[in-house]
Amino acid sequence: MTSFSAVTKAYRDAWARRRIFVPIYVAVRLLLVALIAPGVAITVNLAVSLSNQTALTDQAIAAFVLSPAGFISAIVVLSLFLLAEVFVFAVMAGSLRMGESDPWRAGSAAIGLIISRLPNLFGFAVRFVLRVLLLVLPFALVSAVIAWWTLTEYDINYYLTFHPPSFWVAVVLIGVVLLAMAWVLIRRLSAWALSLHLVLFEGVHPAHAFNISDTRMEGKRGRLKIELAIWLILRLAISSAIAWMAGVLFSVVPLQGADNLRLALIYSLVIAGIWSLAGLVLAATALGALAVLLDGFFEIRTSEPPHPEPGSLRMPLFAVVGAAVAAVLIGLWFGQHLLARIQAPDRAEVIGHRGAAALRPENTMAAVLKAIEDGADWVEIDVQESADDVVIVAHDSDFMKLAGVNLKVWDATMEDLADIDIGSWFDPEFADERTPTLRQVLEAAKGKSKVIIELKYYGHDVDLENRVAAIVEEMAMQDDIATMSLKYPAVQKMKSIRPDWRAGVLAATAIGDLTGLEGDFIAVNAAMATPGLVRSVHAAGKDIYVWTVNDPLQMSAMASLGVDGLITDRPAMANEVLRIRAEMGPAERLLLWMATTFGMTVDTQAMRDESP
Template identity: 45%
Template structure:
């Protein structure tokens, strides 16, 4: 009961300071965007430059982080992120301790505290990161060792597809390790709950503040944990309430404004901006409650009560002119933003667009992936491109295979680089999907190119597992012998492989495939980029197009997401369902602009589920 009372009291205290807290929250976010984010960008750029690169992707990120420069850069970036995260609570705590309701003075006082102690705050954040890493390291190392021993024999896709006993055992052990790590971290973090207060207000050095916090809170850790849990639950409920209201308003916008696209676009963008403002107010309210909760905990543990502290419980909420002005100002900004951004949004959704449909490993939902059946079906379904993966066999042939072995496709423990064409001729790679495809065998790149010639284009992904011998020149030879040079493109996750192909055939179309990246993807020297849906943004599309490059997105199988991405301006969809993608593209061009806009917003903000395919069928 005391836990609930303390948490509710903290939210009530935060409500008394809602105006200064909201301005503090917005100002800190602006400060982070104006100072901390650019500084972080400079740190990242410096770290990449020191390594001789301007961007690293996928597995290269891990190797980069293991270098001294990469590790130091990562520590600096994480520490800066923590500083940005705790600024809200730190400045709000200062406001609570001063009982400063005057908004400008609260903000200036808090920022003065931050600026005066920035170096110490950074040192505090760095100490926190290092301590968490030291705690997590044994668990992570044991987990990595178990994964290597239990899951290292076969390709990971086999384990993910079939989930054999070894996978389940490793997953179970991993879950136990994660639970153990969570228990240890919660115990340690709860004991450090007032470490920041001890540094900022108790003048305890960052290095000593953690041990001092643990000493002061000895025997109170569970109380701290429960307080934070209840605070977080209330915070989540508040955000869910705001999101529900926003969803209702956006969903009803079309009924209010009919088919007037420009008014609809303005109204939806304005509503989304107001939603953002409401989220900012809720964030300020919740962060203020956390500041009050931790300040109360700090006072109880240390007996430190500032002279200016007065009891705020029961104090009437003074709603002066400033909160009203803030609300009106926010509404004005939302309206202005809606007018500015709505025009651009309206232009994007108004245009009828054609994008390239790229069949991911063929029509891999309808047929077994990377088989002649899948490629033939993709052509029948109207794919512009067939995407496939190539590797070398033991006898020097270039074959189509994604995984490092044949466990998933055939249940055969044989690595691609150890297989011969005689081995592959006996290996059924279709029955895992359906017995009707028992006759499917691993195709060669040559076979696919000849079958596709005159009917479509082929996007060749070079796969590297550290056993390639002459993959790039062999691909060049096969493409030229089949007369397909004008109808292929080459890409890879490994930038070095793309560079080799560019050196061999600079006039071909080359692309970089990126699942994750550190740095500016649009700066990569390639004809196109292929990114996952989580990376794509209007800004990335603009920057990529400004460089004269195309942007493809993978792997897109949801109809509503397809509509959003097409409207955003991507150049191609890499999909397991090429027929669906073409159907959606054609259906999108037949939709009214307001309908396209609602589909975009619904998918981007997960506001509502639309059954676009069902609507097409009904039509």
């Protein structure tokens, strides 16, 4: 039998056992989430306790991870997730040898086997994770050096937006490193292929399992490496085919106007549900196929029974049934509270991100005026200091993305800025746009919209906080502005020099309790927003804003969560979504929330605000 035939047969065998593999896969994944969550929480709490804050955000996380304690904590968290993968595969491999056609009995016996081998299985999993991490670490370090060498001359946003030659050099070099890493991993994993089986079915001590597996796989590793590569290619091909089919179906969603939004949502939700179910079945089937492949290389060489008798294992089954009942009860409770939240009136304000950055070049007067015209409650801008001590509006550390000019913001004078066109990159129509000052933005917004001023730091600031405060007070707009920053000490400084002003913490990532940080609001990446976070922020008497929300379904979902502000590149669209939501009943709002939970997006060209 050829390697390709062996792999396709493994997939067919796994598909034939889908009634066993899929329920076991889902049940074990849910169980492991419940089990590893406390471990992750303990590690995170330990990490935060080593600082003098209740939470660590972006820059603080980066600094912490680079410290010895932080590096160890990051490895522990990563290891917990890798351990979970080992246990999932162990249950799948165990169920394969049960010889049972009933998923409950096969799953019960497999869990019983895992429990009986738990100490040794845990020891194996720890050793396996450490071996994999030691193999991956050198390649990760080399990739980091390549990225530093090729992608640090200019602001990272320039590389991500325009993909210059150095970007592709980095992609190719890092790609080669990753291919080399994949080859090394496949080579070692093929030698360790039987180690888990030896621990599970022969009672071999974890310390010896890897060497014994290496010996037994002698002469077979080449074939297994080929089969593993084919298995992965087929897995990716099937996944791509499913995504392509879903994309085709999504492309015919009727989105010619806001009037069709309800019909589009129902149609799209059905597609998303089928897509999610197909992905789940594929994940379980592919893992089952891998178990079938590896099982074909294993022959038991001990007189010990390979597994407990399925019929004698009642307790795990009762435990699973009990967990299922508990999950249903929790789901009903959660559903009631969710519906109550969806029935609540929206309170979200619309915040124009860098003005109306989807329709005008970001952080320009054109973008600011467009956001005001589109009814934004707030206009959000980024500020830095120029070389001649003027507070200007700029996000990146240089002007490469906006103008192709290799000039750092802190080295630029107002005379320099007068010659730099920051609008043509977006559209030649905006060739006259120049970097505005904070004063110009405040003058344009006064009496029309409030302004959120994000303080940007690249290590060259002089007195940014005091200069911003002076300009705001000169304009008499203390009640119409708020400040925020990714740099938490800057938030603390603003609260110390102007305690009555609104100031907030901006976080793309965070660990710990965000509500314990100083500030009047929290601005988080939309992916971080959960019902629990929203409740805790509100309970602490603070507001929560989410960014950058440009998809109408996601806008609606965030409003359903009860966030206080939508930071968006499309203020007009956000206002329209909130208007449509106001006309919807609870069931329709629930549908909107569920659609986004399935990962749907419907931000098509037809729905974008194209007003002049």
